[in-house]
């Protein structure tokens with residue numbers, strides 16, 4: 001069953017002569033548990049696509065069904081509720097709260113969705129950071145901070161993880177560690193991952209690679225044998 005379904009989805013920002021057609025007629029179906037890498041240069045519409053799937057933005061036209069829920073016509077309250085229950089976000093710059101410990105950062109999200117302290121510790125354990133629970137973000141490396149951000153997204157146990165340029169501010173080795181965790185989360189915990197990046201090398205580790213160009217899908221390619229993060233070079 002497809003967990004993400006976009007039918008002829010377009011997104012235009014603004015109106016008239018200054019309108020920006022960020023996405024143009026996107027058709028895409030993603031199966032539960034797939035690891036999808038969306039590639040494209042800056043400005044090609046990658047973040048817009050994630051924001052539509054995550055109900056942060058509304059499509060201008062077309063239909064969008066995510067985790068069995070029709071996002072096409074939804075009130076603002078319904079979108080907020082959808083974001084809480086169905087998707088987890090991981091961003092380039094981690095977005096951790098510096099004055100809270102790793103555990104407290106995860107706990108903040110956990111409380112929103114009725115999870116407890118043990119669930120938060122468990123989420124940190126999944127990303128290999130149980131022993132850093134009491135550390136503040138400033139005491140953690142960039143890669144560790146990104147793994148806390150993954151734990152924060154995972155504590156909700158969302159079926160879908162939406163990941164925007166996760167290695168954009170990391171060096172090669174820590175970037176690989178983060179990618180390995182994301183792949184593990186997808187494989188072991190059966191999450192669907194939509195990862196967008198301008199880094200073409202990362203395409204090799206997707207089950208499928210979608211290339212965006214100027215708001216349209218230029219190609220969709222299946223990797224018969226996705227690369228392990230250790231095999232990815234950039």
Ligand SMILES: Nc1ncnc2c1ncn2[C@@H]1O[C@H](COP(=O)(O)OP(=O)(O)O)[C@@H](O)[C@H]1O
Pocket residue numbers: 013014020021022040041042043044045046047048049
């Ligand atoms: N909130 C916005 N208002 C106006 N234009 C936007 C907005 N967000 C994105 N855009 C434009 O839409 C296009 C696609 O942007 P984006 O999805 O962020 O691309 P990418 O993530 O691939 O770099 C770009 O031309 C960008 O300037």
Ligand SMILES: [Mg+2]
Pocket residue numbers: 046047048
């Ligand atoms: Mg972007």
